[in-house]
Amino acid sequence: MPSQYKIISNKHIPSNNKTRIKTNQYQFNMKSPLLLFLVFLSLDSCINIEGAETPRLKLNQTEINRVTLNCLDKTIDLNQTDITFLIKKINSAKYVGHYKGIVKNSLTIYSNNQDSSNIRLVDNKFKWDKGASHTFQLDLKENYFKDLCNKAVDNEAETEGKLNIENPVRTIARIFNTYNEYQESTDSAENLDSLQQSLKILETSKVSQSDLTLIINVWMYYTVTDFSTVKYTKRVLFAHRDQSIKAVEQRIANREKWETETVAPYSDLSMLLEELKNPE
Numbered sequence: 001m002p003s004q005y006k007i008i009s010n011k012h013i014p015s016n017n018k019t020r021i022k023t024n025q026y027q028f029n030m031k032s033p034l035l036l037f038l039v040f041l042s043l044d045s046c047i048n049i050e051g052a053e054t055p056r057l058k059l060n061q062t063e064i065n066r067v068t069l070n071c072l073d074k075t076i077d078l079n080q081t082d083i084t085f086l087i088k089k090i091n092s093a094k095y096v097g098h099y100k101g102i103v104k105n106s107l108t109i110y111s112n113n114q115d116s117s118n119i120r121l122v123d124n125k126f127k128w129d130k131g132a133s134h135t136f137q138l139d140l141k142e143n144y145f146k147d148l149c150n151k152a153v154d155n156e157a158e159t160e161g162k163l164n165i166e167n168p169v170r171t172i173a174r175i176f177n178t179y180n181e182y183q184e185s186t187d188s189a190e191n192l193d194s195l196q197q198s199l200k201i202l203e204t205s206k207v208s209q210s211d212l213t214l215i216i217n218v219w220m221y222y223t224v225t226d227f228s229t230v231k232y233t234k235r236v237l238f239a240h241r242d243q244s245i246k247a248v249e250q251r252i253a254n255r256e257k258w259e260t261e262t263v264a265p266y267s268d269l270s271m272l273l274e275e276l277k278n279p280e
Contacts, residue, residue, distance in 0.1 A: 057119075057128055057136065059087045063111050070106045071149035082148075090119070090126070093136035099125055105145045121145050168198035169211050176218050187224045195222075199232040203239040212240065212247035219272070220265035241276055248273045 067083045069076045078086070086107070101122035109117045119128045123142040127135050138144075165171055175191045187195075202211070219233040237244040252269050259266035 057093070058091055059109070061087050065110045065112045065114070067110070068108045069145065069148060070108060072104070074149075076149070089138045089140060090136075093126070093138050096125065096135050096137045099127075099135035101125065103127075105149060165194065165198055165201060168201040168205070169207075169214065171195070171198045172202075172218065173214055176214070176222055179222060179224070185223070185225050187227070192224070192227055195227075196232055199236055202236045207236075207240055207243065209243065209247050209250065212237065212244055213251055216244075216247060216251050216269075216272075220268075237272075237276065238279065241279070245273065245276050248276060 061084065064083065064087070067078045067086070069078055099122065103120045103122055105121045107119040107121065107126075109119065117128060119126045122135075124138045124140045124144060125135050126138065171194050175187070175195050178191075179187055199215075202215070215233050215236050219230060219237070222229045237248075248269055252273070255261075255266060261267055
């Protein structure tokens with residue numbers, strides 16, 4: 001048996017040919033010592049409140065190499081956070097005896113020596129390949145694994161839809177300068193997608209003062225219909241708040257010749273500066 005499974009039962013069981021072990025709802029006829037050994041090798045056990053033996057699956061995370069969630073149309077490698085969370089849930093699962101239901105997903109657990117075990121999932125209940133028909137209930141909502149599968153599919157679709165943007169600042173400058181040159185109220189769908197994704201990248205990227213000045217100018221003058229310029233640019237500015245405060249102060253001090261203190265969007269810079277200094 002793979003070493004990621006731990007046998008915790010130390011109850012003495014007679015090994016004569018007529019020995020019978022009775023669980024809550026099952027009986028196993030032990031006609032040989034070998035059969036008795038195999039049952040205890042396959043199933044962990046614990047004592048329930050009535051004193052009868054009930055099987056339990058026990059996983060040792062240090063012996064587990066990886067875990068995959070097998071959805072209807074794809075297989076997902078779970079990260080270490082999800083693995084740790086699920087192992088705790090599996091080890092503390094409640095034994096519920098017989099349960100009939102359609103297996104919708106499954107977990108495959110790979111040990112360090114590449115042995116594997118399959119756990120069949122029926123909503124928040126499971127059966128495992130060495131546990132025959134024994135069913136356990138996890139302390140999870142019924143659609144937990146369905147949601148996990150759907151989230152993975154959505155993330156994959158989002159990744160496939162992303163453009164290959166090597167230099168987000170240059171992409172933003174190109175779109176912004178072209179827009180200002182032609183003074184139109186619309187832009188191409190490709191430009192809108194590129195601009196949105198470039199701004200998203202800058203939220204977690206290292207930026208310079210000149211980069212933030214560009215973002216401020218986009219906030220001020222990129223007024224394309226059906227594009228949330230203010231929302232996307234503010235996300236970048238607030239992600240780098242200390243630098244952005246200096247950049248806005250610098251932009252206020254370096255007013256363009258056509259800008260006046262009483263006319264938007266230049267007049268709105270003081271309000272933007274106040275929001276950055278005093279975020280809610």
